[in-house]
Amino acid sequence: MIVKDMETISISRCFGGTQGIYAHASAETRTRMRFSVFVPPQAEQGPVPVVWFLSGLTCTEENFTVKAGAQRMAAALGLMLVAPDTSPRGVDDGGETVPDDPEGAWDFGLGAGFYVDATEAPWARNYRMFSYISDELPQLIAGAFPADMNAQGIMGHSMGGHGALTIALRHPGRFRSVSAFAPIVSPLNCPWGEKALGGYLGPDRSRWRAHDAVALIEDGARCPHILVDQGMADGFVASQLKPDLLEAACNAAGQPLTLNRRDGYDHSYYFIASFMEDHLRWHAAALRD
C-alpha cells in the first residue's frame, strides 16, 4: 500500500520480524513525525494485532524501541508494536519552528506533548498529539502495514501511561487491551500535569477532565480491564504518579484494574523491560479472544 510522503529511516531484521523507523508529513502537527513499527514474522500470513506504546517525558520513538526489549515477546505472540514520538519537533510546513518550553524545561514542549490537542497560543498550531495518535497515525498504520485494526491494544509509560489510559477511555470499543507502566493517573493532581494542561489547555480546569484518567472514570468513561505496574522505588510515585488515585477511582466506579506494586523498582526502562513480557501476554490474551 502507498502512503503519501512516508519515508523509511531505517529497517532491521529483529527476532524474525522487522523493526523499522519511519517518518511522514503529519497534517495534525504540520511537522514531519517519526514513529517506530515492529512487524512480527506472523504478518507474512496476514494482518496481525497491533499494540501501541506511548512514551514518557523527554522520549522519542526510539526509547521504547531500543530499551524495552519488547520485540522478543511481540515476535513470539504475533503482535505488531507501534511507538510514536511524544511531540512535534523541528520546523513546520509553514516555516515556523515548533515552540518549546520558554525556559527549556524537559516537562513541557518538545518531548512533552502530553497527548492533548492544545488550545492555547503558541501551542495550538502544532501540539495536536491527541488527534495525531487517535486518528492520523492509526489511518497511516492501517494503510501501510499488515495491521488488524479490529484487534488493537494500547500501553504506555509515565506521561505515555497517561496517554494510553486517556485515549483508551476516550475511544470506547476501540482497544481490547489497556496497560501502563508507572502512569501519570491524574494530571489535575500533580505538578507535571498542572503545568502541561495549564499550558496547553489554559487555566479552566474543567476542560482538563477530558485528559485525566481518574476524572474520566469518575465521569463515567470505561475501558477494558486495566493492567498497571508501578515500581515502589520510583522517585515520582508520591509526587506525580499517585497510583492510589487510580485505584480509588476504579474501585468506586467498578472499572476493572490490576495494579501491581513492585518493590525496589524505579522509573527506568530497566523496570519496563522487567515486566514487558507480562504486559505483552496480557495484551495478547485479550487480542486473541
Place this chain on the structure above:
Amino acid sequence: MIVKDMETISISRCFGGTQGIYAHASAETRTRMRFSVFVPPQAEQGPVPVVWFLSGLTCTEENFTVKAGAQRMAAALGLMLVAPDTSPRGVDDGGETVPDDPEGAWDFGLGAGFYVDATEAPWARNYRMFSYISDELPQLIAGAFPADMNAQGIMGHSMGGHGALTIALRHPGRFRSVSAFAPIVSPLNCPWGEKALGGYLGPDRSRWRAHDAVALIEDGARCPHILVDQGMADGFVASQLKPDLLEAACNAAGQPLTLNRRDGYDHSYYFIASFMEDHLRWHAAALRD
C-alpha cells in the same frame, strides 16, 4: 568489600537483580573508567558465574546495557554480566586529555581502543585496554561483586568480538565459554584493523599477530568451543568482518567453532538482541559444568 575510589553512578532493580553503572580510577588508563554490572538474583545465595561483554566501535558501557536485552536471560540463568567501556576518555591523572583520532574519525581513538596496549605515542600513555580488561577490571570485579572468578565466559560484538576472541585465546584456561556477534576476526586483513593496530602498535605487522584471532589460532593458541553469529545483511561482513577467515583457521587448526550465518540480519543491536538468549544459554551450559 571495599574497592578504592569506586563510585556507583546509577543502580536499578532489573529482572529481580540489579543493573548498575560504576566508575573507578584506572591505573592502566590513568583515567576514570566506567563499566556496567548486572548482578542476578541468584547472587544473594553466593558467588555467580561472570560473562564479559566487550562492545564495538563508538560504544560505551551503555550500549550493551540498554540495547541487548541480556538481563532477562542472565537473571534466569544466574549469570553476572560485566560490560566495560571501549576506550579511555576525558582528562587523565596527569592532567592530559586522552588523545583522539586527529580527524575525529569514529574508528580510532575514543570509543575504539581495540583491546590492545598501545606502544606508540601519543596512544601508549592511556590506551591500555588489553591490560585493563585482562587484569585490572577482573581484580576489581572479584573484589567488589559476588563473582565466581573460576566460572568466567566472554563475548563481544564487532571490535568487541575481536576483543573477546583474542583475550580468550591469550589467556588459556581462564574462560570456560567464548562467543561473538559479528566479530572482526582478523585485524591484519581489514581496514579497521590495519588502521587501529598500525596506529596503536606501529607498522611492524608481526607484532599485530598477538591481537588477531585468526593469527593466534594459526600460531597455536586455543580456547573453548567458539560460538559466532554473523548477520548476512551486515554491510561490514565482506569488507571488515570476514568470518570465512576464522572458519578456515579453526578448521585447519582443529579449534572448535560453531558459526551461524543469519540471513537478513544486519550489524545492529537488533541482531544482537535476537540471538542473545542463544549466546547466554551457550555460556551458562559451559559455566555450569
